């Protein structure tokens with residue numbers, strides 16, 4: 001099977017709230033997720049990230065695991081409130097020390113640290129002052145980027161500002177499924193605008209402290225396909241694409257927010273001040289793509305204003321505004337979360353990124369699948385479906401590279417089974433299993449397979465093999 005480019009970055013990813021635990025240790029401040037999980041009914045199994053993978057205390061074990069897998073890079077996020085407990089002002093040196101030790105440990109093990117500044121855990125103190133919908137939060141984020149890059153910019157060469165701005169806005173402030181649990185379309189779009197401003201400001205702060213650093217952003221794109229032939233579903237898929245993908249791609253890499261979507265959002269569209277779009281479009285060194293599934297879209301009636309005369313029963317306000325809704329996937333292969341396994345969508349999205357931002361390096365900063373991983377005799381976790389998923393998505397990466405997309409790395413989501421936000425601990429994405437009771441780590445078959453792929457720098461056959 002064909003090899004990947006020389007120097008291809010093979011990694012695995014995690015995020016702070018999903019693995020660290022120890023929410024109040026060593027002076028850490030409260031984040032919106034620390035607060036959110038305590039409200040009844042917010043998390044499916046009633047669980048919290050209070051312990052998670054206990055990574056804050058067990059990081060040396062996890063580092064040894066990464067080394068044993070042969071990872072070349074590790075993508076993790078920094079909990080803002082470990083470093084700045086109130087989000088701004090006083091620096092908590094002990095919190096900073098934790099990340100410094102981790103970075104130094106990774107470097108000593110030959111594993112390149114890829115640091116994400118924001119993976120959804122806004123300081124509660126900043127949420128109390130209005131959160132992401134408030135412009136001032138962008139300046140506070142730039143302050144956080146400044147503190148972190150001043151301390152670690154001599155060693156960390158790869159930074160991602162924010163992870164998945166769509167989720168931050170629409171899940172946190174639009175549907176309220178994620179922290180802080182607010183539900184207002186206008187707030188969601190305002191939050192995304194501030195997040196993108198924060199991204200641009202942070203790029204500049206990092207560059208000032210670390211001129212040789214490579215800085216990017218992690219976007220989650222979703223390829224959207226019409227459900228049925230004909231103009232109506234095609235237009236609906238186009239609107240969904242505008243909502244999920246173009247809003248971000250045009251703002252970061254083209255002429256600003258797409259005008260058709262601005263018109264569709266109407267009064268909910270964000271207020272834009274002079275120079276905002278220049279800040280958002282601050283040049284970056286790479287774009288991270290988080291890719292999991294594709295979607296099929298059907299046209300729906302709607303008023304465009306989100307009133308009760310839209311699609312009728314069951315349609316969310318957003319579906320009414322978009323006049324589109326997502327239907328059953330056109331593939332049979334689904335993960336345990338019901339996500340469509342569709343490597344063609346990844347390939348298409350990589351080629352699209354390459355066309356949208358020519359010459360910009362692309363890195364798959366997340367991809368992975370939740371499966372139930374039934375235990376087998378002897379304690380092995382024979383997660384063949386996860387191997388098949390990664391093999392198919394990596395093959396899609398290879399096709400995109402052959403088609404001209406400059407993809408330079410792949411980070412499996414996730415290193416460890418962890419806290420999957422509002423879904424709790426049910427969905428397991430890890431290459432390494434974590435037993436919630438004992439915290440015992442078990443390298444899954446997929447972890448062993450991935451390790452062989454890394455060593456060979458090429459896909460190795462899945463069928464009939466044992467690792």
Ligand code: IFM
Nearest residue numbers: 015018164290366413420
């Ligand atoms: O677990 C999440 C991660 O935090 C962000 N990207 C998607 C993953 C799977 O849902």
